[in-house]
Amino acid sequence: MTFSELKICDDILRALPKSISTPTLIQEQAIPAIFHQADVLALAQTGSGKTLAYGLPILQMLKASKSQIQCVIIAPTRELARQIHQDLLPITSALTIKAASLFGGVDLSIQTSQLALSPQIIIATPGRLLALIEAGSVDLSTVKHLVLDEADRLLDMGFWSDIQNIISNLPINRQTLCFSATLTGNIEAEIEKVLVSPVRLNAHTKNSVVSDINEKLYLVNKGSKTNVLLSLLDQQADKQALIFTNAKDTADSLAKKLKKAGISLSVLHGNKDQADREQALCDFKNKKINILIATDLLARGIHIDNLPSVINFELPENPAVYVHRIGRTARAGQTGVSISLVCHAEQEVLTAIRDLTKQAMPLVELSDFPVTDKPSTGETKRQPRDKQANRRSAKKRSIKDFQSKSKPVQSKKRNTK
Incomplete structure (x- = not known):
């Protein structure tokens, strides 16, 4: 199938990057449904072309001559909002459609000036968009299309109340499109509440990993992870690697150790300013x-x-995040490798990831880094607490209450005679 057969206009076809010649499976499925004005709940793997799957038909339907906001795309992070804006920029430019990106870390006055140019489409994170609505800087009463990109993450990250507030400012008669790479039962049920008789699209097996990713999982001592990582990076010294940690402090600490070993790198987390x-x-x-x-x-x-590669220095606590992390490689038909360093303490998390992806994901030991840590037995090493003693202590109010109430030991008087 071609984009022409999907009824994408010539102006958009000419604006597409040369690397994009034929539609992906999710694009083949979504574009006709969106043209028919249906609500859509789409599940598609990372790197499968979701942005253009909704972007091409919506942009073709927008009226460039109107000085009103006709489409709102909501993303969970600044980085994704910026990426969507960049992906759509060649098409919006070709169609003379104005787009504004609204997210935190940027001065509000700069984004207000973008809105003053009367964009037809805005790409935003929930918090910043809601702040602009409450400030009276943006009017969504003319919106015809709402897109929730990475819809499950919007809910999982605690944005759902903001999304509901934003939706209350939109017309009832609109088209709503929800796209994601992973969906669990509870989240899917919540998302369905904002859709009307949606067309369900599944471009792959639910919560699956791209088949072109070579997944490697190594069982290592928790204290050996940095040394194992250094060894792996040394083996691919001329290749790029994206390394994931669970916490900002861990990212900074790991960066210091790698820099000390002579590795040039950068760190990206929420404590870094936007620039x-x-x-x-x-x-x-x-x-x-x-x-x-x-x-x-x-x-x-x-x-x-x-x-070429993604490395999980730690397994994510949320199993769906694993799918998204390793999906940074093997995108758009390429191949890639994901490496996860797993210690015994992460076995429970690994089991949850296996349950989600329905993959065996075997653990392999490295001959140069023998595993000496022992699996946890689940038993606590601490002595059981004396609950009655805790209750007695809680009732005491002064130093005297803590003094022993038993009779003091009488010291024998020495016979000095």
Whole structure:
């Protein structure tokens, strides 16, 4: 099938990057449904072309001559919002459609000036969009299309109340499109509440991993992870690697150790200001640096051309995040490798990931790094607490209450005679 057969107009076809010649499976499924004005709940793997799946038909339906907001795209992170804007920019430019990106870390006055240009489409994170609505800076009463990109993450990250507030400012008669790579039962049921008789699209097996990713999982001592990582990076010294940690402190600590070993890298997490975040991502995309350490800011929606490998320094506590993390490699038909360093304490998390993805995901030991840690027995090493003693202590109010109430030992008087 071709984009022409999907009724994409010539102006858009000419604006598409040369690397995009034929539609992906999710694009083949979604574009006709969106043209028919149906609500859509779409499940598609990372790197499968979801942005253009909804972007092409919506942009074709927008009226460039109207000075009103006709489409709102909501993303869970600044990085994804910026990525969507960049992906759609060649088409919006060709169609003379104005687009504004609204997210935190940027001065409100700059974004207010974008809105003053009367964009037809806005791409936003929930918090910043809601703040602009409450400030009276944006009017959504003319919106015809709402897109929730990475819809499950919007709910999982605690944005759902903001989404509901935003939706209350939209017309009832609108088209709502929800796209994601993973969906669990409870989240799917909640998302369905904002849809009307949606067309369900499944471009792959639910919560599956791209088949072109070579997954490797190594069982290692918790204290050996940094040394194992250094060994792995040494084996692929000329290749890029995106390394994920669960916490900002871990990312910073790991960065210090790798820099001490002579590795040039950048770190990206929520404590970095917007300029530093953009610079780190730009340097990595332009291959000025080979190593980028990140928290899950980058686990969703960020496209990095031909990224050869993703390394999980720690397994994510949320199983769905694993799918999104490793989906940064093997995008757009490429191949890639994901490596996860797993210690005994992460076995429960690994089991949850296996249950979600329905994959065996065997653990392999490295001959150069023998595993000496022992699996947890689940038993606590602490002595059981004396609950009655705790209750007695809680009732005491002064120092005297803590003094022994038993009779003092009488000392024998020495016979001095």
